[in-house]
Amino acid sequence: xxxxxxxxxxxxxxYGPLSVSDRLAKKALRNFKERVxxxxxxxxxxxxxxxxxxxxxxxxxxxxxxxxTVSIWSFLTDTMWTPLFAEPRYGILPxxxxxxxxxxxxLLVAIPLGTTIAIYLSEFARPTVREVxxxxxxxxxxxxxxxxxxxxxxxxxxxxxLIMPELSGFNMLGAGIVMGIAIIPYVSSLAEDAMRxxxxxxxxxxxxxxxxxxQTAFRVVFPxxxxxxxxxxxxxxxxxxxxxxxxxxxxxxxxNFTVNPxxxxxxxxxxxxxxxxxxxxxxxxxxxxxxxxxxxxxxMTLALNLVxxxxxxxxxxxx
Amino acid sequence: MKAEDIPLIRKIIRRNxxxxxxxxxxxFLALLVGVLTFVALFAQMAVAGWExxxxxxxxxxxxxxAGQAGILSAWVGSLLVMLVTAVSAVPLGVAAGIYLEEYxxxxxxxxxxxxxxxxxxxxxxxxxxxxxxxxxxxxxxxGQSILSAGxxxxxxxxxxxxVATRESIRxxxxxxxxxxxxxxxxxWQVTRDHIVPYSLPGIMTGVIIGMxxxxxxxxxxxxxxxxxxxxxxxxxxxxxxxxxxxxxxxxSGFTVMPIxxxxxxxxxxxxxxxxxxxxxxxxxxxxxxMNAVSIWIxxxxxxxxxx
Numbered sequence: 001x002x003x004x005x006x007x008x009x010x011x012x013x014x015y016g017p018l019s020v021s022d023r024l025a026k027k028a029l030r031n032f033k034e035r036v037x038x039x040x041x042x043x044x045x046x047x048x049x050x051x052x053x054x055x056x057x058x059x060x061x062x063x064x065x066x067x068x069t070v071s072i073w074s075f076l077t078d079t080m081w082t083p084l085f086a087e088p089r090y091g092i093l094p095x096x097x098x099x100x101x102x103x104x105x106x107l108l109v110a111i112p113l114g115t116t117i118a119i120y121l122s123e124f125a126r127p128t129v130r131e132v133x134x135x136x137x138x139x140x141x142x143x144x145x146x147x148x149x150x151x152x153x154x155x156x157x158x159x160x161x162l163i164m165p166e167l168s169g170f171n172m173l174g175a176g177i178v179m180g181i182a183i184i185p186y187v188s189s190l191a192e193d194a195m196r197x198x199x200x201x202x203x204x205x206x207x208x209x210x211x212x213x214x215q216t217a218f219r220v221v222f223p224x225x226x227x228x229x230x231x232x233x234x235x236x237x238x239x240x241x242x243x244x245x246x247x248x249x250x251x252x253x254x255x256n257f258t259v260n261p262x263x264x265x266x267x268x269x270x271x272x273x274x275x276x277x278x279x280x281x282x283x284x285x286x287x288x289x290x291x292x293x294x295x296x297x298x299x300m301t302l303a304l305n306l307v308x309x310x311x312x313x314x315x316x317x318x319x
Numbered sequence: 320m321k322a323e324d325i326p327l328i329r330k331i332i333r334r335n336x337x338x339x340x341x342x343x344x345x346x347f348l349a350l351l352v353g354v355l356t357f358v359a360l361f362a363q364m365a366v367a368g369w370e371x372x373x374x375x376x377x378x379x380x381x382x383x384x385a386g387q388a389g390i391l392s393a394w395v396g397s398l399l400v401m402l403v404t405a406v407s408a409v410p411l412g413v414a415a416g417i418y419l420e421e422y423x424x425x426x427x428x429x430x431x432x433x434x435x436x437x438x439x440x441x442x443x444x445x446x447x448x449x450x451x452x453x454x455x456x457x458x459x460x461x462g463q464s465i466l467s468a469g470x471x472x473x474x475x476x477x478x479x480x481x482v483a484t485r486e487s488i489r490x491x492x493x494x495x496x497x498x499x500x501x502x503x504x505x506x507w508q509v510t511r512d513h514i515v516p517y518s519l520p521g522i523m524t525g526v527i528i529g530m531x532x533x534x535x536x537x538x539x540x541x542x543x544x545x546x547x548x549x550x551x552x553x554x555x556x557x558x559x560x561x562x563x564x565x566x567x568x569x570x571s572g573f574t575v576m577p578i579x580x581x582x583x584x585x586x587x588x589x590x591x592x593x594x595x596x597x598x599x600x601x602x603x604x605x606x607x608x609m610n611a612v613s614i615w616i617x618x619x620x621x622x623x624x625x626x
Contacts (some may be wrong), residue, residue: 030505037507038422044414045423048436048481051474055446058453113349120346133350135614140357142528142610144535146577147599150584151360154367154592181356214339235441242443244538245577249584269445269538276448276542282457290542294449298442305438 059298062291069285075292081255081271083286090289092296094257098172098265099297102247103240105176105261106183110236113180114187115229121188122195123217134189141185149249152178157250170252170264179246187236194228195221227315234308238301244269268297361603368597376597381549381579385590390598392549393579396465397534399553399568400575403469404476404533409526412477413515416484416522421510440478447475448542456543463544465553466569471539476529483525487518520620524613531609535602537577549574576602 018026067075070090078091117137121130157174161167198221206216222229244267252264253274266274272290280286379389415436423429451471461467491514499509553571576598583595 034505034507038418041414041418041422044411045418045432047411047474048415048439048477049432051439051450051477052435054454055442055450058450059446062453113352116342116346116349117353120343120350124343124346133354135610136354136357138614139607139610140353142531142535142606143357143360144537144577144602144606146535146537146581146584147360147364147603150580150595150599151356151363153584154596155359155363181353184353212335212339214342215335217342238441238443242445244443244445245581248538249581269443272445272449273538273541276452276544291449291453294446298446301441301443301446302438305441 055298059291059295062288063295066285066288066292069288070292079257081266083275083289088285090292092268092293094255095266095268095271095293096296097257097259098247098251098255099241099267099269099300101259101261101265102172102176102179102243102251102267103237105173106179106240106243107233107237109177109180110183110187110240111233114184114232114236115191117184117188118191118195118229118232119217119222122192123213123221137185137188141182141189143182145182145243145245146249148178148182149175149246152246152250164262167262168252168264170250171262172247172251172265173261175247175249175251176261178250179240179243182243182246183236183239186239187232190232190235191225191229194225194232197228198224224317227312227317230311230315231308234304234311238304241300241304242269242297244273248273268293361600364596364600364603368593368595368600371593371597372600380551381574381582385588385594388583388591388594390576390579390601392552393574393576393598394601395552396549396573397575399465400469400472400540400573401530401534403466403569404472405526405530407470407473408476408480408529411473412480412526412529413484413522415477416481416488417510417514419481420485420488421506421514436478436481440482444475444536445538445542447471448539450474451539451543462570463546463572464570465573467543468540468545468573468575471543472533472536475536475539476533479529479532480522480525483528484518484522487521487525488514490521491517520616524616527609527613527616531606531613534575534609535577535606537581540575540578541581545574545578546572576605 075090075092077093078089079093080089080091081094082089121133125133152174153170156178157167157169157171160171160174161169167173195217202220202224203216206220211219247267248270251267251270253266253270254264255271256263256265258265271293275286275290376389377394378391379387380391381393382388415432419429419432419436423432448471451467451474455461455467455470456463461470495513495517496509499513504512549572553568553573580595580598580602583591583598586592
């Protein structure tokens with residue numbers, strides 16, 4: 001059956017020798033084909049839903065096995081994480097402390113710098129500067145995190161040791177700072193998009209009142225773009241919480257229940273990497289523990305995503 | 320306004336202008352932090368790894384002696400994993416993007432898919448590794464293979480491809496579709512002959528960005544249990560006999576560039592740190608090249624499209 005493509009080469013005139021029934025048959029086949037294609041495309045769209053279902057299923061089912069051995073209460077309140085000891089203890093708090101400390105350090109770097117860059121690019125920089133700088137920032141965001149980990153270990157931590165000689169070779173401060181730099185492009189590009197979406201008429205109104213660019217940026221554009229800027233921050237936070245290789249390389253691999261960034265510690269994600277590098281048998285309690293750790297991580301990012309949705313609704317300004 | 324207020328007003332204006340200059344400097348410095356980090360990172364690896372980068376480095380297997388170690392198994396592994404990733408993620412992602420933009424009715428189910436794609440983009444990559452460990456490695460029995468790794472990274476970049484496809488399709492004006500439908504084209508004919516070709520540059524940009532992210536991903540591949548010391552190559556995909564292709568390589572063990580680099584970075588000896596620097600330099604060059612291609616496509620190919 002030849003298709004009568006729009007404008008394509010049709011060798012037979014469409015209403016020529018074909019009988020009515022032939023044409024109906026052709027139309028039915030065509031409709032059938034359309035239907036099949038639509039279903040195939042729908043199937044592709046469903047793969048993303050299946051991924052989510054798969055993630056939840058894997059994490060929950062393995063965690064249920066894990067919590068059959070370790071009580072949820074001791075998981076949440078025990079202050080020791082010693083899965084490789086003869087009497088293993090599984091308290092998530094040390095890993096959680098490591099995750100939160102490195103994330104806070106990273107955000108203290110990424111949010112001020114990212115916001116400043118966004119405001120500068122959106123309100124101050126000439127278009128030519130922006131055209132040059134934006135691809136550069138994108139490149140910075142595209143560098144593999146293992147390379148950042150290497151950079152933290154070989155460059156940033158030795159530099160920090162020049163200032164603080166007693167600092168250990170692995171610490172959360174160095175890992176957090178580099179992680180912050182790695183997150184800057186995510187924060188700045190989303191925040192800048194949000195500020196550029198603020199209509200020009202609002203800026204013009206502000207300038208007409210005699211405001212400077214700085215006053216306009218902070219008192220008009222920033223509040224108007226707040227919902228987008230907050231989602232940029234939330235994306236930055238969820239990146240920091242889930243970031244793995246930088247902390248695995250530069251923060252040390254020892255669980256340490258502390259919030260002092262000068263000390264080495266392990267994060268949730270780094271623990272998963274450490275276990276995966278070893279050779280734990282499928283079905284053992286150690287194997288199940290990485291899924292429980294992963295579930296905690298997933299719940300944290302999920303909570304952040306939900307906060308993001310609420311924030312976007314709450315602070316959305318429509319023009 | 321009285322005459323004696325004028326000096327005060329001048330003072331306020333001067334202060335505001337000073338503040339403005341101060342902020343412009345701060346913004347410039349903030350940018351400089353990013354740019355300098357990039358330069359320092361690149362330069363440090365280039366200097367530290369320079370003497371290791373030679374043809375031998377690309378053709379040697381990893382070794383216990385740092386001076387003889389190379390990245391042969393790593394770059395071949397990366398290449399093959401990327402092949403699986405591209406073959407799985409590109410058709411699925413583009414098809415899903417087309418469905419959501421051109422076909423999907425506005426209903427609850429479509430909303431669920433959309434929210435889901437947004438949320439998946441924020442899931443930490445290590446969680447994808449756990450998914451792959453549970454589903455691909457053990458439930459489907461693919462083992463710790465190139466197939467498992469490629470599919471994992473495929474799922475990881477799926478949201479990137481979907482979002483790029485959708486944005487690219489959305490920028491095609493409605494009248495193109497109306498003209499095609501007006502000539503009696505079916506929905507698939509409009510999609511195949513108009514929507515897909517016109518959105519191709521945008522889709523390609525997204526695919527390349529996604530692939531450049533996938534090639535540097537370490538955590539999910541470590542999680543599925545990739546080995547860090549591989550001194551053999553997978554079977555060649557092209558065989559000498561009919562049918563000239565075989566798929567044995569899909570089941571092979573493997574290592575990839577970032578894992579090789581991680582392995583070298585975590586060793587205490589200085590000589591291995593040199594290897595890590597050299598591997599990192601090549602890895603960054605690879606991602607930079609891919610990003611540069613996508614930026615070039617965006618600035619030059621898209622500029623030529625005039626609706």
